[in-house]
Amino acid sequence: FSLRFQSEPQYKNIGWCSILLTIQFLAQLLLIPQGSLFGQIMFVSSLGVSWAYNSWLSSLDKEKIQKEILLNNVLGEPKVTKYYFGTRTSMVVFVLLVLQPEEPSKILNELLPNDTKVWRKFKSTIVERLLDKEKLHFEVTDADIDEFTHNERTLLETLYGDAQSAYEGYIQYCASE
Template sequence: MGKHFRRLARSAKVDIVYDNGSESGTASRSQTVHIDPTLLFEHEGWSKGPAFKGIFSGTSIYATGPLASQLIKKATKEDCRKVDGRTTQPVNVTVAILEQVDSLRQQMTFNHRSPPLAIIPIVASLTTCLTCGLYHQWYAFSMILVGILARGFACLLIGSGNLVFDHPKPAEGSPPGDGVLGSEQDFVLLKGNEYVVNAVTRGRFFFRFRSKYACCMVEWCSILLIVQAIAQLVFIPQSKLFGQLMFVVSLAFSWAYDLWFSSFDKGEVQEAIFQQVLGKPSLIKFVFPNRVSAVVFLLLVSNDNPRTSGNPRKLKKIMDIFLPSNSEVWEIWKDTITERLKNRQALQFSDTHWNREELPLEDDRKLLKTLFGDAKDAEKAYAIFKSHDAGTIA
């Protein structure tokens, strides 16, 4: 535990906050200390999210925040609609419609009370410590007392901080924040304004301490915890059997509480924080039989925003990211699809679209026809998405 606190001390950053005076009109400075909670709580709830590619903003983020990770987990559990078509490797696509909730702020503070059972190891430690004192078991008495003080100071330090969620505010007039989260076989399309999307992709958690001495306090806590562990190894064997028994009883209660607390369902806390920031976003999931249909569907859903005019350059850039092939057939197909999206035309094609003079090889024409068929399958899925109908696409 002492090593964890030493890592916390090294991650601490001192920031200067300016508060505007309401009466004098002057600004006063105050120092706060920010500490990264991922160094203390090493569980999946604080893991980073996947990469993000903005469709209209051009944003590219290689590692997103913990809310993105939580959203991905929700998407994996969502019921899906199956899309029929040319089968290669299935790709999951979830459309997350993000609405701005009233509780969303640029900086939010979360407070959670300690569970009532936390009193049990405290009472057990105090009882065994007093019992050792009454029976003159001073080695065990001193070691239990040092443990109470060391862990007590550590808990007071962490309890004095606030868990804060922070995300940047976009500039006025920013384009829609639509973008794609995910990996090779799992995509989550975020639809919403830039402010809400930033909360998912760039939001971060940290502990904030108002005291500028928090860095020193964390360092001293780490030293005290390390000294406590070493002293117990030295002095407890010198105590008599009764003192050793009292120490083991105190330790057993602490271990039992730590075991119970580690098994506590942290998902409820994570879900509560998620809902305060994002509410309950609507998730609609499809399983596409191939990557081409999945990417075209992403562009179709993004292109229905009235604020966008189907910029072919940006749409083709997204195509190049997720479909990196740049052969002549693929370039013809990409240019045709982006032009249709720009003009908001249906993805319906005939022989003249793939029997091109610039493609003398029959295999190239067959490939282009196949790609146009994949785009048509994506348009069928888009029609179901618009109507919010469930089922399998025929």
């Protein structure tokens, strides 16, 4: 929800309210000690109620409320589909396939910041295939992996497998749209 005041954009109403509240506070601070016991109890109880209400307000999950307002009121309850991926790599490749960005290398480097020889090879292959609109089916040939150790080859094959599974998920996504 939102509030609209007639005095926008100066908000004179809010200024006057804050001045009146300050005057009330000072008057209560000076006059209550001179009043009756009942007045003093009412003053202290009003402070307690105010404290309890402020504590309750501050305990609300503001992010949850904002999310509900955005999804329900602003976006009109959009259709949301969750996709689960085995690895972060397959998730990033799927996002690149769905978004089809002009510069996939920027997104790829942002979401997968690893910068080793294997990761650079993987990223360059993915970017090249995305820009050429090629399928993401991989066969690691000896020419591709001569420069890598056994562990690096295993990692590269795993990364290509993740990319290939993301591509297969993308094919299913396109078929469902």
